[in-house]
Amino acid sequence: MARRAGVDTSTASRALAGDARHRMSEATRARVLSAARKLGYRPNLLARALRTARSNSLGIVVPQLDNPVYAQMISGAEAAARERGYALLIVHVGEAESGVTAIERLTRTNHVDGLLVSSFDHESVLAPALRHAKVPSVVLNRRAAGVANCVSLDTRRAARKAVAHLLELGHRRIAHLTGRPGGAGTRDRIAGYRGALESAGVGFDPRLVAAAGFSAEGGERAMRAVLRSARPRPTAVFVATLLAAAGALKALRAARIAVPGDISIVTLHDSIIAEVLDPPMTTVRLPTRRMGYEAARGLVDLIEGRARRVARVLAPLELVVRGSAAPPHA
Amino acid sequence: MARRAGVDTSTASRALAGDARHRMSEATRARVLSAARKLGYRPNLLARALRTARSNSLGIVVPQLDNPVYAQMISGAEAAARERGYALLIVHVGEAESGVTAIERLTRTNHVDGLLVSSFDHESVLAPALRHAKVPSVVLNRRAAGVANCVSLDTRRAARKAVAHLLELGHRRIAHLTGRPGGAGTRDRIAGYRGALESAGVGFDPRLVAAAGFSAEGGERAMRAVLRSARPRPTAVFVATLLAAAGALKALRAARIAVPGDISIVTLHDSIIAEVLDPPMTTVRLPTRRMGYEAARGLVDLIEGRARRVARVLAPLELVVRGSAAPPHA
DNA sequence: CTACTTTACGTTAACGTTAACGTCAATATG
DNA sequence: CATATTGACGTTAACGTTAACGTAAAGTAG
Secondary structure: OHHHHHOOOOHHHHHHHOOOOOOOOHHHHHHHHHHHHHHOOOOOHHHHHHHHOOOOEEEEEEOOOOOHHHHHHHHHHHHHHHHOOOEEEEEEOOOOOOHHHHHHHHHHHOOOOEEEEOOOOOHHHHHHHHHHOOOOEEEEOOOOOOOOOEEEEOHHHHHHHHHHHHHHOOOOOEEEEEOOOOOHHHHHHHHHHHHHHHHOOOOOOHHHEEEOOOOHHHHHHHHHHHHHHOOOOOOEEEEOOHHHHHHHHHHHHHOOOOOOOOOEEEEEOOOHHHHHOOOOOEEEEOOHHHHHHHHHHHHHHHHOOOOOOOEEEEOOOEEEOOOOOOOOOO | OHHHHHOOOOHHHHHHHOOOOOOOOHHHHHHHHHHHHHHOOOOOHHHHHHHHOOOOEEEEEEOOOOOHHHHHHHHHHHHHHHHOOOEEEEEEOOOOOOHHHHHHHHHHHOOOOEEEEOOOOOHHHHHHHHHHOOOOEEEEOOOOOOOOOEEEEOHHHHHHHHHHHHHHOOOOOEEEEEOOOOOHHHHHHHHHHHHHHHHOOOOOOHHHEEEOOOOHHHHHHHHHHHHHHOOOOOOEEEEOOHHHHHHHHHHHHHOOOOOOOOOEEEEEOOOHHHHHOOOOOEEEEOOHHHHHHHHHHHHHHHHOOOOOOOEEEEOOOEEEOOOOOOOOOO
16 A cells, blocks of 8 residues: 555545545645655556546447548547546447447456447437446447437438438439348438439439448448449449448449449548549538537536536538549539 | 346356356356346445456557547557457547556556556657556567567568569659658658668669658658659659658649649558649558557466567568559659 | 364455545534 | 543545355265
């Protein structure tokens, strides 16, 4: 016990707490602090956690690590957690583990003080698991029934912005390659797409919408399907994600359709990949990193009782104009 | 204390340890185990950690999260850690924090049992920090003086393989855009490049080598520099990383040089990005995820005394032939 | 059948921290 | 001046776990 060296016993705890609830003389406090500094004292977080039943750690559950979207989320969450003095335990649930067992493990065994969840598991199984955990949780970008706390991106407005850009360029026949059928994001994207079309007086044609998933292969397949079945051929496509857009690009190139000459593309979720594509991709940049940051910040607020609820939809969406969208042929 | 319900006191600890060093009757062991199962007993890792001075957690220090290389490494390390019953604490050191303070924090405050380190910090500062930490550590892909335990990729052989592919296609004048000048990876890449050239009887021309860093911009700049100064113009380029190769591609496109028609490109580090480029990039795939996996596994072996040293160079390098390299013009 | 060994498990203490309580002296109140 | 009040800090116990020690019962040897 490093403290004894300089001064007395566990009065040190009070001094180091710094809290105003403990009244004590400035003199002893100063003595303790200087001794602590001199001895290089570091509190043992394990012991503190055991005593206070608070581990000062957060758990984050993500379905993938090597997808830039999740990497950015984690990066933001890690920054916020560190700023507030929390460690971040990352669990990556793939085939090996379900989000539910990950939540169990984090709370029961690792004693995290709060959970950030962005698993693909279905809401109906996730929501009860989160309620059953006795720690607060914030869900990332999955607004859903039974989920109290959530930080999301305004996918609907992002979709609207992307499609509005195509409309402003003069496109009228705009296809949409969306994500997983039935997903919450898919609903939002379609709503934004449809809203933008309708407020420009363009009718909604369900044959121009295809599910692409989030992979390049999915985008390629969906693009081929649209080319095959949509008559007349669209002059522009709004694609759900960058990877899928890259796939769509491939399909168009294979069909000898020039981008943006014959068909324009706009997509969501900016990343370095957008810049290295040919042509560089016009995208709507979403504040993914900030979503992670705000979610972790909100979670800490919940844990420390500064907030009762976290429900934010992050707005600043920026259209990044590169080379994949241009006015349609005259 | 859940155990009392079914049986006696801390004999349970012995039963649950399962260790053969504790001799006890099968009957009581079975009774304890079944009671534990019935009550859903989960050991409190914090209390155990405090008592045993072992936290069953590893720390990993990485310079970036949104680079696919690090994401893959972390993904592998997480898998190995989980298999062995360890949690993984990820610290991402950017501008805000140096790797040294991260190491300090992980060991002194979070009491991790071992460290995985892949920071950009200079070896001369990192090695003493690791020695000073009293827990074992494994360095990822930074073989360096003073570093005892390391798992790396065989960058030299990978470079050799990439260049050999170009030589086999018939190229003789091959440029090399490498990483940070002075880096260990840079040395290995140049050695492999030079080795391949020399065993094909092609002379090494330092004017064909340029430092590109690891970014797309760096690759673009380096490619332009080579095009400007190398006479006669090379017919192929070997680039250190995928992002830099994408940049080089951009520079070539801007100069109206066809790939692979006029200049071929081969690079290292496969990822989804390679597939979505135009043309899709021929790369040498490195076992990055496995590097993370093996490093974490080796670290646990060090911690648990099953190994005294971890020093592996991972070999399985696979040439992934896509469309960016072809025979030179006749 | 006594004396020593082994087996099986209960008891105790400790890991480092902090909440709760206790004590003593200084100050305030009548 | 006696008593009540407060401020400052020491003492104690507890968080849940396990290593070390203790002890009773069963087994073994002479």
